[in-house]
Amino acid sequence: MLARSLAAVLLSFPATVALVGLCLALLPEASNLTMPALLMVFPVWVGLATASYVLPTARAASLALCGLTGLGFGLIALLKFFGLASV
Numbered sequence: 219m220l221a222r223s224l225a226a227v228l229l230s231f232p233a234t235v236a237l238v239g240l241c242l243a244l245l246p247e248a249s250n251l252t253m254p255a256l257l258m259v260f261p262v263w264v265g266l267a268t269a270s271y272v273l274p275t276a277r278a279a280s281l282a283l284c285g286l287t288g289l290g291f292g293l294i295a296l297l298k299f300f301g302l303a304s305v
Contacts, residue, residue, distance in 0.1 A: 221276035229283035230266040234259055236290025237266075243294050243303040 238255050242248040248255075266286075270279035297303035 222271060222279055225276050225280040225283060226267040226270040229280060229287070230263055230270060233266050233283050233287040233290065234263040236287050236294070237262060240290050240294055243297050246304050248304045 238259055242251065242255050245251060266283065270283060273279040273282060294303065
């Protein structure tokens with residue numbers, strides 16, 4: 219249980235930043251949505267942290283959160299590379 223708790227607390231925040239950043243990168247008027255995006259960080263973080271307890275093992279939770287983080291930041295990098303990101 220301690221390993222799953224550490225995975226939930228330490229790995230869910232970078233995944234949250236990646237998801238919220240990806241949403242901001244995809245929206246055309248991201249500068250107007252900065253404050254709502256900052257307000258959405260906490261509920262998304264809590265949601266990801268609690269979702270990690272649904273997975274059967276701590277290893278599965280860690281891999282899912284790391285994969286989600288890598289995918290999110292990778293998509294942001296691709297959007298910036300191709301000039302499709304508004305941020």
